[in-house]
Amino acid sequence: MTSSASATLFLLCGTWFGGAWGYTIPQGPADAVRRGAAINTTRAGFLYGPAVAGGPLYPSGILGQAKIAADIENEQLETTPNTVLVAEDKARASSSAEQYQGLDTFEEYLLLYQGQWAKTLPKGPAPGVLTNYTQDLFFSMERLANSAFSVRRLPRSSELPFQVEYPIVSMVTGSSLSLQKLLQDGRLFYADHRAQAAWPKTTNKFAAACDAYFYISKRGQFLPLAIRTNVGSNLIYTPVDEHADWTLAKIMFNVNDFFFAQTWHLAATHEIVQIAWMAAIRTLSIEHPIYALLDRLTYQLFAIQPLAQSFLFDNGTAFDTLFPITGTGARNFVTELYFNGTGAFKEGYFETDLKKRGLIHGDGPKLAHFPYYENASTIHNAMRSFMRAFIKSFYKSDRAVQGDPEIQAWAAEANGPAKAIGFPSKFDSIDGLVDALTHIAHLVSTVHHSVNTNNLLSISATLPMHPASLYKPVPTAKGITSVAQYLPPLFDPFKTILVAFADIISSARPLIANSTRSLSYMFDSPTFLNGSNRETRTAATNFKEAMFAFSRRIQGRTFDKDGLSQGAPFIWRALDPTEAPFSLTI
Ligand SMILES: *[C@@H]1O[C@H](CO)[C@@H](O)[C@H](O)[C@H]1NC(C)=O
Ligand SMILES: *[C@@H]1O[C@H](CO)[C@@H](O)[C@H](O)[C@H]1NC(C)=O
Ligand SMILES: *[C@@H]1O[C@H](CO)[C@@H](O)[C@H](O)[C@H]1NC(C)=O
Ligand SMILES: *[C@@H]1O[C@H](CO)[C@@H](O)[C@H](O)[C@H]1NC(C)=O
Ligand SMILES: *[C@@H]1O[C@H](CO)[C@@H](O)[C@H](O)[C@H]1NC(C)=O
Ligand SMILES: *[C@@H]1O[C@H](CO)[C@@H](O)[C@H](O)[C@H]1NC(C)=O
Ligand SMILES: CC(=O)N[C@H]1CO[C@H](CO)[C@@H](O)[C@@H]1O
Ligand SMILES: [Fe+2]
Numbered sequence: 001m002t003s004s005a006s007a008t009l010f011l012l013c014g015t016w017f018g019g020a021w022g023y024t025i026p027q028g029p030a031d032a033v034r035r036g037a038a039i040n041t042t043r044a045g046f047l048y049g050p051a052v053a054g055g056p057l058y059p060s061g062i063l064g065q066a067k068i069a070a071d072i073e074n075e076q077l078e079t080t081p082n083t084v085l086v087a088e089d090k091a092r093a094s095s096s097a098e099q100y101q102g103l104d105t106f107e108e109y110l111l112l113y114q115g116q117w118a119k120t121l122p123k124g125p126a127p128g129v130l131t132n133y134t135q136d137l138f139f140s141m142e143r144l145a146n147s148a149f150s151v152r153r154l155p156r157s158s159e160l161p162f163q164v165e166y167p168i169v170s171m172v173t174g175s176s177l178s179l180q181k182l183l184q185d186g187r188l189f190y191a192d193h194r195a196q197a198a199w200p201k202t203t204n205k206f207a208a209a210c211d212a213y214f215y216i217s218k219r220g221q222f223l224p225l226a227i228r229t230n231v232g233s234n235l236i237y238t239p240v241d242e243h244a245d246w247t248l249a250k251i252m253f254n255v256n257d258f259f260f261a262q263t264w265h266l267a268a269t270h271e272i273v274q275i276a277w278m279a280a281i282r283t284l285s286i287e288h289p290i291y292a293l294l295d296r297l298t299y300q301l302f303a304i305q306p307l308a309q310s311f312l313f314d315n316g317t318a319f320d321t322l323f324p325i326t327g328t329g330a331r332n333f334v335t336e337l338y339f340n341g342t343g344a345f346k347e348g349y350f351e352t353d354l355k356k357r358g359l360i361h362g363d364g365p366k367l368a369h370f371p372y373y374e375n376a377s378t379i380h381n382a383m384r385s386f387m388r389a390f391i392k393s394f395y396k397s398d399r400a401v402q403g404d405p406e407i408q409a410w411a412a413e414a415n416g417p418a419k420a421i422g423f424p425s426k427f428d429s430i431d432g433l434v435d436a437l438t439h440i441a442h443l444v445s446t447v448h449h450s451v452n453t454n455n456l457l458s459i460s461a462t463l464p465m466h467p468a469s470l471y472k473p474v475p476t477a478k479g480i481t482s483v484a485q486y487l488p489p490l491f492d493p494f495k496t497i498l499v500a501f502a503d504i505i506s507s508a509r510p511l512i513a514n515s516t517r518s519l520s521y522m523f524d525s526p527t528f529l530n531g532s533n534r535e536t537r538t539a540a541t542n543f544k545e546a547m548f549a550f551s552r553r554i555q556g557r558t559f560d561k562d563g564l565s566q567g568a569p570f571i572w573r574a575l576d577p578t579e580a581p582f583s584l585t586i
Helices: 003-013 029-045 061-094 097-103 107-113 136-142 166-173 179-184 194-198 243-281 289-297 301-313 318-322 327-342 350-356 371-394 398-402 405-415 430-451 454-460 496-506 526-530 534-555
Strands: 047-049 058-060 151-153 188-192 211-216 222-228
Touching: 029 061, 029 405, 047 061, 058 061, 058 243, 058 301, 061 301, 061 496, 097 107, 136 222, 136 243, 166 179, 166 222, 179 188, 194 243, 222 243, 243 289, 243 301, 243 327, 243 405, 243 430, 289 371, 289 430, 289 526, 301 318, 301 327, 318 327, 350 371, 350 430, 371 430, 371 534, 398 430, 430 454, 454 496, 526 534
Parallel strands: none
Antiparallel strands: 047 058, 151 188, 188 211, 211 222
16 A cells, blocks of 8 residues: 555544554654655645634645545534434424413523423433522523633732722622722622624624623622623613613623633634644654544544534524624634634643633632532543553653654644644643643543533523523613513524524534443543553543543532532533543534
């Protein structure tokens, strides 16, 4: 077989013939030259082409096209049975119109869940969603669990983004504290969606562009303080407003946060991993252990951008029909996020990001509960342990890392022609390499599935609190009487509710639960392990066992005597490693 044919074969079927001799790092200059011939063949056929669906460069060339086609075919093969479940749930929901009683009150939106979505979400919405959804603590703890990427602690030296009068702050907090004092105490947090104001809008759907304060209360709870709309009369709402007004304010914030989380996740997970993997394909031999690892972690990766374009961004698809910002606007928003900093590799490292946002080791009191951090860190630590064992089984020292021309070429390629942002400029040490690989594993799993996949249908997109848009303009005065009027109607010319559900349930992946596609099996793949060594196989088994144990803990979670779980009035299970996939999904 010529090297060109074998490279093509590899890229087409994604398997490797290497079990007999195993993965190796380059064994000296002569070996590097031998491997270089096949790498050069790949480089000639796997090229950088223009972005698809926004963000960084996307594969082109004969091998690039072949890889995209293979990923799409694989993705479609796997999701076909999922699509059948979605269709069954949709059909049932469509024929249950009477059940919803017209959806003309706020509470009637809960009827959308009675006996519905059983195929796509067998366990139903997260416990607490259908009972505790109006609580302020529910709203605020979502910022620390299922939507943890928009909030930050305001540094004590900040200027206050907006003022809330002292008597109101005092009423909300039940203390004599002013906003300035909360800031000085390091207890004031902020989320800012004002960037959404400027983008092209869809017709008949509306949104504010909220920014909001949260604070740590005297009792140590993380709670909302105020929400400002930044459109029209630029009203500032707080929990001491009338119930309907304050509820709508939380919904308006949720609309912005939903749009943010979904656009952000494309830039922050899919696109960062995509460009890193493209650079790796063009620099690492297929004999390299890191190539094999990345091949595993990037399962179906290149399928997502074309799917995102055709299902989310194309005219008349998801963004145009559901969201306040058009598909074209949303795609450009993703690209702007990516190049504004979200696309930066090292800056997004798990703890680096949380420290930068003052959510851990912050300048102020510690958050009493932080479900995303607590539970992602269990998985993150286990991934790091695997990576350490894996890397140490191939590199005996930092010098061996420094002396591997292929991984150094990967770093140079990423920072050169791939134009990746914030990727390590070189690999100096075992630790540095472990950090980078752990980060890729983190992005494709703990980050992605905490905001997407099953998380949407089970909590982040649940009604009545989380519509994708408002269906009436943002109010210009307080004193509204019906929140339901702002929510998606049951019957409109576009069957809004059911279109919304069809889209959201399509991101749920019930068939992955308890299968070898689950996160527990991230490294336990016969194909990947075939070419590896004993240390790697042991580490893969240890990871899987740790994930099974963690899953049992998550499944055993209940509400405590205060009706809370990890400080929240809902039980967040999105990161159960027996249910979440080991790779990125649409
Ligand atoms: C493992 O490698 C052997 C030898 O190269 C090959 O015959 C076999 O098909 C591989 N198995 C898997 C699961 O990839
Ligand atoms: C691969 O290509 C590079 C750059 O064109 C060249 O310097 C190198 O000699 C080539 N390696 C082999 C083994 O052909
Ligand atoms: C990107 O940054 C600029 C400058 O800070 C800001 O005006 C813009 O809203 C940002 N874009 C997004 C999508 O956040
Ligand atoms: C999609 O809509 C945009 C904005 O309305 C328009 O400029 C563009 O031509 C449309 N594209 C197609 C393929 O119809
Ligand atoms: C997976 O298996 C466990 C233990 O057998 C079971 O409790 C759980 O409900 C299963 N999950 C799904 C979604 O089938
Ligand atoms: C949240 O809902 C559950 C039932 O779903 C209930 O047991 C619990 O007490 C509620 N928590 C609070 C704080 O109301
Ligand atoms: C209930 C549960 O599993 N929560 C865990 C989240 O992660 C932290 C940190 O590992 C554990 O202490 C919690 O028990
Ligand atoms: Fe996704």
